[in-house]
Amino acid sequence: MINYEQYLRTEKLPLIWCPGCGHGIVMKALLRAVHEAQLDKDKVCMVSGIGCSSRLTGYVDFNTLHTTHGRAIAFATGIKMARPEMHVIVITGDGDASSIGGNHLIHAARRNIDLTVVLFNNQIYGMTGGQVSPTTPYNAYASTAPYGSFENNFDIPQLVEAAGASFVARGTAYHAMPLTNYIVKAIDRKGFSLVEALSPCPTTFGRRNKQGDGVKMLQRQKDHTISQRKAESMPDSELNDKIITGIFVDIQKPECREEYQKLIDHKKGKGA
Amino acid sequence: MNTNTRVLTGNEACAEGAMAAGMRFYAGYPITPSSEIAEVLSGLLPKAGGVFIQMEDEISSMAAIIGASLTGTKSMTATSGPGFSLMQENIGYAVMAEVPCVIVDVMRGGPSTGLPTNSSQGDIMQAAWGTHGDHPIIALAPSSVREAFDQTIEAFNLSERYRTPVILLMDEIIAHLNEKVRMPAPDDYAVINRVKPNGPGEDYLPYAFTDTDVPPMADFGSGYRFHVTGLTHDPTGFPSTSHDNVQALYERFDRKINGRRDEIVSAEYFYMQDAEVVVIAYGSVARSVRHVVKTGRVQGKKIGMLRLKSIWPFADKLVSDATCNARAVLVPEMNMGQIVRQVRAVVHGVPVFAFNKINGAPITPQDLEKEIGEIYDQL
Ligand SMILES: Cc1ncc(C[n+]2csc(CCOP(=O)(O)OP(=O)(O)O)c2C)c(N)n1
Ligand code: SF4
Numbered sequence: 001m002i003n004y005e006q007y008l009r010t011e012k013l014p015l016i017w018c019p020g021c022g023h024g025i026v027m028k029a030l031l032r033a034v035h036e037a038q039l040d041k042d043k044v045c046m047v048s049g050i051g052c053s054s055r056l057t058g059y060v061d062f063n064t065l066h067t068t069h070g071r072a073i074a075f076a077t078g079i080k081m082a083r084p085e086m087h088v089i090v091i092t093g094d095g096d097a098s099s100i101g102g103n104h105l106i107h108a109a110r111r112n113i114d115l116t117v118v119l120f121n122n123q124i125y126g127m128t129g130g131q132v133s134p135t136t137p138y139n140a141y142a143s144t145a146p147y148g149s150f151e152n153n154f155d156i157p158q159l160v161e162a163a164g165a166s167f168v169a170r171g172t173a174y175h176a177m178p179l180t181n182y183i184v185k186a187i188d189r190k191g192f193s194l195v196e197a198l199s200p201c202p203t204t205f206g207r208r209n210k211q212g213d214g215v216k217m218l219q220r221q222k223d224h225t226i227s228q229r230k231a232e233s234m235p236d237s238e239l240n241d242k243i244i245t246g247i248f249v250d251i252q253k254p255e256c257r258e259e260y261q262k263l264i265d266h267k268k269g270k271g272a
Numbered sequence: 273m274n275t276n277t278r279v280l281t282g283n284e285a286c287a288e289g290a291m292a293a294g295m296r297f298y299a300g301y302p303i304t305p306s307s308e309i310a311e312v313l314s315g316l317l318p319k320a321g322g323v324f325i326q327m328e329d330e331i332s333s334m335a336a337i338i339g340a341s342l343t344g345t346k347s348m349t350a351t352s353g354p355g356f357s358l359m360q361e362n363i364g365y366a367v368m369a370e371v372p373c374v375i376v377d378v379m380r381g382g383p384s385t386g387l388p389t390n391s392s393q394g395d396i397m398q399a400a401w402g403t404h405g406d407h408p409i410i411a412l413a414p415s416s417v418r419e420a421f422d423q424t425i426e427a428f429n430l431s432e433r434y435r436t437p438v439i440l441l442m443d444e445i446i447a448h449l450n451e452k453v454r455m456p457a458p459d460d461y462a463v464i465n466r467v468k469p470n471g472p473g474e475d476y477l478p479y480a481f482t483d484t485d486v487p488p489m490a491d492f493g494s495g496y497r498f499h500v501t502g503l504t505h506d507p508t509g510f511p512s513t514s515h516d517n518v519q520a521l522y523e524r525f526d527r528k529i530n531g532r533r534d535e536i537v538s539a540e541y542f543y544m545q546d547a548e549v550v551v552i553a554y555g556s557v558a559r560s561v562r563h564v565v566k567t568g569r570v571q572g573k574k575i576g577m578l579r580l581k582s583i584w585p586f587a588d589k590l591v592s593d594a595t596c597n598a599r600a601v602l603v604p605e606m607n608m609g610q611i612v613r614q615v616r617a618v619v620h621g622v623p624v625f626a627f628n629k630i631n632g633a634p635i636t637p638q639d640l641e642k643e644i645g646e647i648y649d650q651l
Contacts, residue, residue, distance in 0.1 A: 042495050063492040066501040069366050073404050074332035078339025081323045082297050107328040267318040
């Protein structure tokens with residue numbers, strides 16, 4: 001059994017997250033993954049942007065960096081390029097990563113830089129009170145979508161897969177153990193890894209969309225998700241309202257910092 | 273002394289100066305007239321074991337250099353007006369989180385895409401006030417290619433000493449000027465590195481109040497695990513909105529830079545002892561002023577130049593002292609009058625004239641001779 005306290009700044013508790021928020025469950029999955037991957041705390045750097053989920057970095061006992069909205073991946077890129085021996089883990093929300101930070105997300109995936117991104121997707125802007133996000137489903141309500149969202153939404157795993165990531169998975173707060181497993185694999189995979197963690201926000205999404213409290217929203221995750229393996233043998237008609245979970249990409253290809261190291265090794269000592 | 277002479281542009285000298293200062297991480301996005309800095313460094317850095325990365329934009333470039341600097345790697349970016357605007361939010365972050373780094377802004381005409389290939393001094397105020405909030409900043413402005421080299425080193429030294437971002441405001445004329453430069457040997461310049469903590473990790477306060485107002489800075493990954501945030505924070509680095517903590521933090525920021533103006537501010541005095549017309553200039557404009565001062569002196573006109581080598585914090589006392597015996601002060605600038613406002617705020621009882629040229633063309637000696645002639649007519 002893991003002793004969570006060894007990874008927490010317990011004096012910073014209680015968390016700012018609302019009762020029923022899924023972010024705490026995802027954080028535990030993350031800490032279990034760090035524990036399982038046997039990472040040295042001094043060599044872990046957790047970098048977050050701005051949003052409810054991004055407050056996580058204040059609570060965990062690593063090298064932690066709470067940056068500007070949307071820019072966590074860009075700060076993390078600087079850390080990884082300068083100090084490749086660090087395990088750089090990015091904590092971000094759906095708005096943080098795919099709206100304001102969308103450009104950094106696709107370019108980090110394209111570079112295939114060795115970062116592990118844990119994207120807390122609550123399908124809404126939690127911290128600012130429930131405005132529409134790029135992952136808010138079509139027709140769902142938000143404080144800036146009082147008549148329902150009229151925009152199409154991103155499928156984040158598909159987006160980062162297309163951009164060139166080495167490892168892509170989607171899990172949920174309900175399925176906390178598989179989620180841990182995805183994060184362990186993401187940490188182990190050299191290259192750009194992203195794990196999307198669906199995380200219920202009863203306060204700003206659930207309430208407006210009549211999905212009930214945190215427990216009901218978790219139950220909903222159970223009912224409305226289906227593993228990729230099962231989905232493969234099911235007809236499209238049955239998959240209509242389902243969200244598919246699982247590992248979508250797990251491949252090995254040249255990693256950005258390692259490629260740069262080859263250049264350094266080749267050029268170093270050859271004089272300016 | 274091991275000197276060698278080279279012909280370089282300001283941009284090339286800036287890149288060389290950064291290497292000499294120990295810069296080993298560069299992130300940037302191409303923009304005229306700064307791109308040669310990136311081009312030169314993409315070649316030099318891997319040879320020195322350093323890292324060059326061309327980012328997807330200026331926002332991420334600024335973010336990446338902050339991340340790299342937190343690991344203890346001296347870092348820099350270079351850009352021009354539009355890119356400088358994009359960097360502002362994260363420049364503010366570096367101020368708040370006290371992360372040393374250097375931002376080179378090669379000034380071109382603006383606003384917007386403006387004059388990509390022409391010179392300007394339009395970003396003086398952007399350097400000080402471009403990001404939100406109220407905070408001190410350090411900015412330098414070179415007037416020659418050799419000084420682009422020297423001031424890049426100085427920018428790193430100041431950023432390391434005060435744990436703050438430092439801006440090098442170079443204008444396009446200096447950036448693209450080719451000049452013969454006598455390169456100094458490494459023994460001829462000092463390289464300053466940030467003070468690191470040496471006590472046990474549990475006792476480390478990354479934002480401690482110290483005698484110097486500059487807390488020691490640990491490298492990420494060196495065994496000191498600490499938290500860095502852009503939110504107001506207490507000495508531990510964790511967010512705090514307590515009125516006392518917040519006021520104390522901002523006052524410390526102010527003290528560590530504005531309170532040390534004397535150590536940061538630098539200027540050159542040229543024929544100033546008996547000057548009755550004092551021309552205050554910086555950047556490329558000072559080169560035309562120098563010529564006019566020399567020719568004026570031959571004609572018996574008592575003209576002198578006070579050349580500002582540092583722009584921020586502003587040289588309040590120095591300017592008021594240097595002009596107190598003058599009959600007139602002239603501030604020529606390639607903008608509509610940015611430094612002249614600072615000058616007017618500290619010069620009393622002496623008329624201060626502005627000469628502003630903002631069409632992309634240099635301020636020439638002829639422009640200045642005419643202007644100074646008119647000033648003499650009025651005296
Ligand atoms: C440049 C900038 N724009 C806007 C904001 C305001 N803001 C803070 S958090 C946030 C949304 C966060 O949503 P998300 O990333 O989905 O995370 P969540 O809070 O839902 O976990 C916004 C828009 C900001 N801090 N900075
Ligand atoms: S607003 Fe939503 S995401 Fe934010 S803490 Fe509350 S429940 Fe969680």
